[in-house]
Amino acid sequence: MKLHLECERTIHFQKVDGTQGVLKEGAQAYMHFITSKKIDIWMRATVLELHDEGLRVQSDDGLRWNFFYSDLKDVSTQKPDAVTRAEVERLINFLRPVPHTSLPDCFVQAVALLTRPYHRLTEQQAAVIRKMAMENDCDVLEDCCTGQQYTWGVADGSVQLMPLKGRL
Known part of the structure; x- marks a missing residue:
């Protein structure tokens, strides 16, 4: 997945299948994260903050998570x-x-x-x-x-x- 962060705090991304999308602060989406600690998780999350290296999200259960963009493998508006x-x-x-x-x-x-x-x-x-x-x-x-x-x-x-x- 390719990512590009704009100054308006918007992520433009292109998935492996060629489809494109946009994530903004406040947006909700299903996100697939695979971290260096071997955590593989799908979560429905609200984007709280976008930074140059990563993003901060809040899952539906209220927990807040910080992820590097390199951890983000997929984003979807529909539940997998x-x-x-x-x-x-x-x-x-x-x-x-x-x-x-x-x-x-x-x-x-x-x-x-x-x-x-x-x-x-x-x-x-x-x-x-x-x-x-x-x-x-x-x-x-x-x-x-x-x-x-x-x-x-x-x-x-x-x-x-x-x-x-x-x-x-």
Whole structure:
């Protein structure tokens, strides 16, 4: 990845695949860092400061990090597939059924309860969710760590885990 820092504290970069982008202070992006200490991390970060040798970012969990540009391997506005898969796998492990819950029978009312982004499930993950729901007579599952509630169904051509806007 090639980088060029302008005086307006803007990074112009060109990735290996030839695509180009711009990062400014205050911008949010997914960034891939590989440091000299063998730390390999993808994080969604807000750019706090850009300097001649590196940048200071804040990850979504509130931690602040200083990185050299030489550590920055990739920047994207979209979450990498590997990160998405890891997040969904973590989420599946923390979901618990909310017994005897159901969404409204009216499709329009049920969809109004949902919010994006949805999480695409593999066939195996979908099977786990269906089994858990059937055994507990429920349409709603809850992340036991965050309290976020989810339902599932076919959306955008595949089985998706879909967050609810509020609690049922």
